[in-house]
Amino acid sequence: MTDPRVSPDPALAVLSEPKRVTAPLVDLRRQPDGSRDRQLLYGDEVTVLHHADGWSLVCAAKDGYCGYLPSDSLGSVTPATHKVTARATHAYTEPDLKSPEQHSLSFGSQITALSETATFIETELGHIPRQHLHRTSDVATDPAAVAGLFLSTPYLWGGNSAWGIDCSGLVQIACLACGLSCPGDSDQQAKELGRSLPPGTPYERNDLLFWDGHVAWVQTSETLLHANAGHMSVAEEPIDQAIDRIAAQGDGPVTLHKRLSLPDG
Incomplete structure (x- = not known):
């Protein structure tokens, strides 16, 4: 389990x-x-550690992150067959785009x-x-292509979805889509992801840049993509400009x- 953040009371x-x-x-x-520390999506599997007063302390299977969520947001485990790979989608009442939508689902949801x-x-959930x-x-x-799906998504502290995402959420959702294990917070990601490169190493697509409390994807040798409070969205930015702005x-x-070890394309 990676640095669970929340642990059950030993007395429970x-x-x-x-x-x-x-x-x-x-x-x-x-x-x-x-x-809110983080968010979970439809179909995410968890292990329940404790129930009390309508809340459940759970540990997420995808990253070992633990926390509380409403007990009525949980159900029996059913093997998922598909996952949402658009930024967001709707589940319709009938197999007809003009029928009423019943649910909206984010990228990464499993059905x-x-x-x-x-x-x-x-x-x-519907069609x-x-x-x-x-x-x-x-x-x-x-991963950078996956992260690019979220361009202009509103910044949301602790967010993990198409309706709001933060810097570490953007890194995690792209890594998981590429079959790479990834913890939930940027300090954990700095410790566990990839290998460190010496200062002055040229930037390559899918490299990660870390600051104290922040992380960004490298898109090209000159640009990065990150969810950030400066733009209050997922934004593209020249690397040198971002470094100067964040320092200022x-x-x-x-x-x-x-630099990550990526699956073969």
Whole structure:
């Protein structure tokens, strides 16, 4: 388990109960009714450690991150067959784009197919355009391209979805789509992702640049992509300009330049 952030009280009876998230999006909190640390998506699998007063302390299977979420946002584990690979999609009442939508789902959500047509896949949530889904076994090979899907997405502290995302959320969602294990927070990512490169190493696509409390994807040798509070969105920015701007606002210099081992394309 990677640095879980929240651990159960030793005085509590600790469970080990597999569940999955059945809400389109749910906040993972440090305390019941507390502030958001991260978010989980529909289909994310968790282990429940404790239930109390309508809240469950869970540990997310994808990264070991622990926190509290409403117990009614959890359901039985059902093997997922497909995942959302568009930035966002809708599940419709009927296999018809003019029928009412029942749910909205973010990139990375995992669902179970019940039947398929040429244009829609029927799921437990409704009918989803098949262009927006891929098999769960399909793996992307270019994290920066995945991150680019979120260009202009609003910045949201602790966000992990198409409706709001932060710097570490943007790194995690792209890494997971490429089959790379990735923790949830930037300090964890700085410790666990890739290999460190010496200062002055030329930038390459899919490198990561870290600051104290911030992380960005390298898009090209001259540009990066990051979710940041300066733009309040996911933005493209010249690397040198970003380094100068972040230093000027008091957040210091780049602390790490790291390179990932990527799957073959």
